[in-house]
Each structure stands twice: as C-alpha cells, then as structure tokens.
Amino acid sequence: MNAYRAKPNLVPWPPLLLVSLTLAAIVLHLFFPLQMAFTGIRILGGVLIAVALAVDLWAMKTLHDARTTIMPHRGSSHLVTHGPFGYSRNPIYAANIVLMVGMGCFAMNAWFLPLAALNGLLTHFLAVRREENHLIARFGYQFELYCRKVRRWI
Template structure:
C-alpha cells in the first residue's frame, strides 16, 4: 500500500467527493452562487502544493514520499508548515468540498484525506527525517508546526 503516492490519494479523494455528491442525493449546505467561495481555496491550495514541490526540485531533493529524504528544506513555505504540499492538497480539497455544496459526504472525504495523510504519509516521513537529520530535524520540528 506504500505505492499510493499523495497526489493519487488527492485525486481519488477529489473524484470520490464528486461521485458521491452527485450519485447520492446529498443535502448541500451551501448552494450556488455561494459555493463558489470554494474556488479560491482550490486554486490557493494547488498553488501552495506546487510551490512547495518547486522548492524541493530547486534545491535538488527528493519529492517522492517513500524514498530516502535528500535534504532538510526549511525555507519558503517550509518556514510556516513542515508539510506545505499536504497542506495545499487539504486546502484544495476543502475548496472542492465547498464547491460541491459542503455536503456531509464531501466533508467526510476531506477529513478522511487529512487523517490518512497525517497518520500514514507524514508519520512515515517524520520517522525518516528524524533518522537522517537527527537533532537538526528535531529543532526544526520545535520551530515549525506539522500543518500550520
């Protein structure tokens, strides 16, 4: 199951939200045009995730979740969140949930994404980072929160 990379979980969650909201006759808490408030969240989240990935590429470190970490990145968005790519995906999915009318089903999908990301991906990565970077990573963890 380690082969399910975060962008694929993001897409699976997004598609599940859409299909469940449209196939089930779900009560929408936010109706058109008010649901469009989700659009800036979708865009901002994707920009945050893409910008954080670009930072990794720029410094020449590994972006792949289940590979050995290359470098400890602490600048850019990583000054504010230890996981800005995951945060960006979560913000984007929240925006999608709002666009889909903030039905309970879409919000549960969003929370499921956050739980899986936090308990599976982030825990795995933090363990690898502690092993590779030791006290330097521990100090970074004291200064920067996991999500925001």
C-alpha cells in the same frame, strides 16, 4: 541500518488519497446528493482552490530548487526548512486538504468536507509519521530543531 533511512514509504499515499477521496466524493454525490447552497460558495471554492494550488506549486518549487524529491515515497536528500516549509512541515498535505474543501465548495458537494478530514487523518498515519521517522533517521538533531520551530500542519 534504520529501515526509515533510505525512504519513508513504499507507496506514494498522499497523491493516491487525494485522487481516490476526490473520486469517492463525486461518486457519493451521484448516489446520495448533499448540496451546499450558500451565497458565494462557488467564489469561496475558487479562492480556496487557487490558494491550495499556489501553496502546492510554491512547495514543489522549493523542493525542486533544494534538489530533493517531491515524491512522498522517496528518500530526502536535503532537509528543506525555508519557503512554505518555514510555516508548516507539511504544506503540500495541508494544501491538499484545502484543495478538497475548495473543490467541495466550488462543486457545492458536501461530501468533500468529511472526506477532506479523512484525507488529513489518513495522510497523517500513512505518510507523515513515516516521513518524520525517515527525516529523523537521515538528519537527526537538525530535524529535531526544525520540529521545535515549525508546526506539523499549520
């Protein structure tokens, strides 16, 4: 049996990365302040946060309605290709990156920007690749067709 068939990961990396890198940005800013001071930066941050949270909630509702797991370390019972998953194979992870950028803008903390990029990179290698292996093992050709139609990120 394929090791990826049951579940993609042992650890729910994406939420752990989001929380730990957010805390890292806050701590780094305390010791090495990097300000972003542009006109309207807080408004931009608020808009980005709102958009990210809306995408997250939309994706979570879509997964819930499809009766499959929201947790990234559990096995999927259904291949979800509609809702925000019709635009991105990883809308929650993309929203997490936008959320970090928004928090950085709102707090005027520039540390969030490189750490948001690091979040995307680590999420790709620790979660996305394993999740895609899980989905190909579970859903085969259906998942391959979906990958041809929908981009991984945006």
